[in-house]
Amino acid sequence: AQSVSQHNHHVILSEAASLELGCNYSYGGTVNLFWYVQYPGQHLQLLLKYFSGDPLVKGIKGFEAEFIKSKFSFNLRKPSVQWSDTAEYFCAVKRADKLIFGTGTRLQVFP
Amino acid sequence: EPEVTQTPSHQVTQMGQEVILRCVPISNHLYFYWYRQILGQKVEFLVSFYNNEISEKSEIFDDQFSVERPDGSNFTLKIRSTKLEDSAMYFCASSSLKPGDRVSYEQYFGPGTRLTVT
Numbered sequence: 001a002q003s004v005s006q007h008n009h010h011v012i013l014s015e016a017a018s019l020e021l022g023c024n025y026s027y028g029g030t031v032n033l034f035w036y037v038q039y040p041g042q043h044l045q046l047l048l049k050y051f052s053g054d055p056l057v058k059g060i061k062g063f064e065a066e067f068i069k070s071k072f073s074f075n076l077r078k079p080s081v082q083w084s085d086t087a088e089y090f091c092a093v094k095r096a097d098k099l100i101f102g103t104g105t106r107l108q109v110f111p
Numbered sequence: 112e113p114e115v116t117q118t119p120s121h122q123v124t125q126m127g128q129e130v131i132l133r134c135v136p137i138s139n140h141l142y143f144y145w146y147r148q149i150l151g152q153k154v155e156f157l158v159s160f161y162n163n164e165i166s167e168k169s170e171i172f173d174d175q176f177s178v179e180r181p182d183g184s185n186f187t188l189k190i191r192s193t194k195l196e197d198s199a200m201y202f203c204a205s206s207s208l209k210p211g212d213r214v215s216y217e218q219y220f221g222p223g224t225r226l227t228v229t
Contacts (some may be wrong), residue, residue, distance in 0.1 A: 004153075010222075012170070016127075032216070034217075036220070042168040042222065043114070043202075043220045043221055043222040043223065044154075044202065044220035046202075046217050046219075049216075049217065051216075055124070090121075090154060092154075096161060097166050097167040098144070098155065098156040098167060098168060098169075099146075099154075099156065099218060101153050101154035101155070102153060103147075103152065103153040104154075105151065
């Protein structure tokens with residue numbers, strides 16, 4: 001069965017630190033990949049998505065992700081985090097009519 | 112910016128009772144979804160709905176669950192006889208595009224309804 005793994009469950013950073021959140025998927029065919037963010041008390045919002053083309057995808061709020069097919073990975077990165085990036089981050093893959101999510105990574109950024 | 116809304120934000124019910132969770136998708140969207148997230152676990156797909164019928168459902172979505180679009184704006188999830196293990200956050204989502212419309216495809220999520228079954 002297709003699955004998505006996020007190995008970092010809880011990440012704590014200071015402001016201005018660089019961020020990389022891991023995401024691995026298990027599916028050999030064409031994949032459509034997403035990163036969603038959920039700020040405290042708010043709904044899931046799309047950060048970025050990959051369908052095809054350039055494997056380096058840029059999203060909102062300075063986030064980017066790189067699709068590495070050989071590693072089945074779609075890691076999320078940001079060069080310098082801010083306190084306002086404190087949130088839960090979910091990686092997801094589209095399969096047929098649905099999104100399959102990872103377990104999420106809780107990011108805490110301290111000033 | 113248009114948003115998906117859900118009511119109530121928190122629902123407490125007793126085991127065996129029926130609950131209806133309500134969602135108002137974005138107005139020009141045609142594809143609707145329910146997901147749930149049990150505390151500490153991943154967000155799981157429940158069901159997708161298009162053209163007034165279920166297009167896909169998961170193993171979780173058994174006979175106790177049903178969905179309906181009773182009018183042009185609401186999309187509801189009904190649980191007929193709630194169990195303790197139904198306690199979770201339930202998210203509604205909608206999309207304007209077919210899942211096959213690759214580049215622009217995106218699901219827009221509501222804020223969720225926290226269901227607590229006691």
